[in-house]
Amino acid sequence: MKLLFILTLLLLQLKAEAQTSVSVVADSLYAIGNYSRAINEYSKLGGVSSALQIARSYNAIGNHEKAIKQYQYVIQENAASQLPQLELGKLLLKLKRFEEAKSVFTDLSILNEGNPEFQYYLGEVYKELNQADESLVHYKSAISLDSTHLRSLFQLSKYYTIKQERDNALKYILKGLDYYENDVSLINLHAIVLFNDFQFEKAIPLLERLLEFGEDKDYVYEKLGVSYNQNWEFEKAKEVYKVLLERNDSNSQTYFDLASVYQKESKLDSAKIFINKAMDAQKPIFAQGYNELAGIAHQQKDLKTALKFYQMAHQEDKSNARIYYNIVTVSDQLGSDLGKKLEYYQNFLKQYPNEHPFYYETARKRISELKVEIHFSKE
CATH class of the missing domain: 1.25.40.10 (Tetratricopeptide repeat domain)
Incomplete structure (x- = not known):
């Protein structure tokens, strides 16, 4: 009897060691991105944790339907587990299966009312469903749970910037910049709000910072050129427009903007030259050129x-x-x-x-x- 007990223990130990060995191999394969072989190894193990890794592997190789089935199996086996539900919700959101994603994130928000991530993703789902009011409610809920929740702050800032609701936009932009002063996306929105509000002098340092941070984009130069022009910094405006013309010498608006600078300087002959260049670049639409010449x-x-x-x-x-x-x-x-x-x-x-x-x-x-x-x- 004692011998049988010892043999049983030995068998169980050997089995455990074998499973551990398989698990190590499977985890190693998953870690280096060999997902198909990892799936085969995880399948030998069975169990909920292996099923979760199989779901992740299928997701990684783009076999989304199989990934969804594996996630659903894991959730069915352990309905209180939030991580597989979160991953499933993100996948459904990515696949534009918004109603299903909404159901998952709603369940998660009930399971854990204090998690700002779940509120944020509900905001994302409602945004995709074109239900703006609902999305704003959930972004604001995320911030009420975590005042530093950057993605929610950004979404609210972006929404109010697009709607040109200056005060609301600045409320969330400045709150975000208090925590993340070098966040490029928020600095960009801050510059846009000030620019749209004709506060060109205040917009200039923000636009300059964007360039310092590597946001070397045409729209930044365009807004900076206009801001310099409106702030009577004509030489700086010319330098900006020179950069834009080096990038694209067929953009009529750049010529028009440059003409505006010369016009303000009362250099009307130069202004005419650039208006005519704008009209050449703008063919066959001449309305703005004629208007400027007038x-x-x-x-x-x-x-x-x-x-x-x-x-x-x-x-x-x-x-x-x-x-x-x-x-x-x-x-x-x-x-x-x-x-x-x-x-x-x-x-x-x-x-x-x-x-x-x-x-x-x-x-x-x-x-x-x-x-x-x-x-x-x-x-």
């Missing part, structure tokens, strides 16, 4: 030439209310026929009834004045 003519008090260019610009882009408004006001300055002037303003309101309040109110006011002038001229 502006220079206006600045030179050559109203007839300005009107000619505005009319040419309008022929190219009849949807642009500002161009037509300029035609109306210049015609008003040049003309003597009160009836024609009145007709121009009335046509403006008829063709562009929902444009900028300034144009609308100015046109209405001028119509009233012209009607009075016409009345008294008849008397």
Whole structure:
């Protein structure tokens, strides 16, 4: 009897050692990315932990359906285990199976109410389902559980930046930068918010930092060029536009922006040169070029030439209310026929009834004045 007991112990020890050996081999294969062979070794072991590793291996080689089945088996065997549910939820989110992912992350958030990651991923699911209000609730929940949760802070910052809700955007951007002062994504959003709010002087150091951090992208240079220009730092603006033109000399907007710099410096001949270059690059769309040339003519008090260019610009882009408004006001300055002037303003309101309040109110006011002038001229 004693001998039998000893033999049983020896057999159990040998089996355990064999399993340990297989487990070591399987783990080694998994670690070096030999997933197919790792799956074979894990299959010899059986059990929930091996099934989880098999799920991960299938996921790694892109056999997602088998991975999902293995994750589901593991969860079925141990419903309280959160890690396989988290991995399954991420996989379903990646595969755009959003309703299934929502179910998984909802279960996880019930299992562990204090985990900000689960709230964040619910936010991601609702974002993909185009349910913005719900996604915001969960991102905010993640932050309430962990005020340093960077991905939730970024998503909220990004949402409010896109919506141009300046105060809300800055609230989350600045909160994130308090914890992660060198986070490039948040610095980028901060720069965009200030730029969109016309705070060019404050946007400049942020845009410069982005370049220092290696964000060597055209849109950063474009915003920096505009900011320098608006801040009357003309030489710096020219340097930025020079970089952009070295990268792409067929971008008409860069030429237009450079022309704007020269225009502010009252170097109108140089401005004309770059406007013409912009128009060459912009073929066959000339509306902006004609509009810019009209502006220079206006600045030179050559109203007839300005009107000619505005009319040419309008022929190219009849949807642009500002161009037509300029035609109306210049015609008003040049003309003597009160009836024609009145007709121009009335046509403006008829063709562009929902444009900028300034144009609308100015046109209405001028119509009233012209009607009075016409009345008294008849008397």
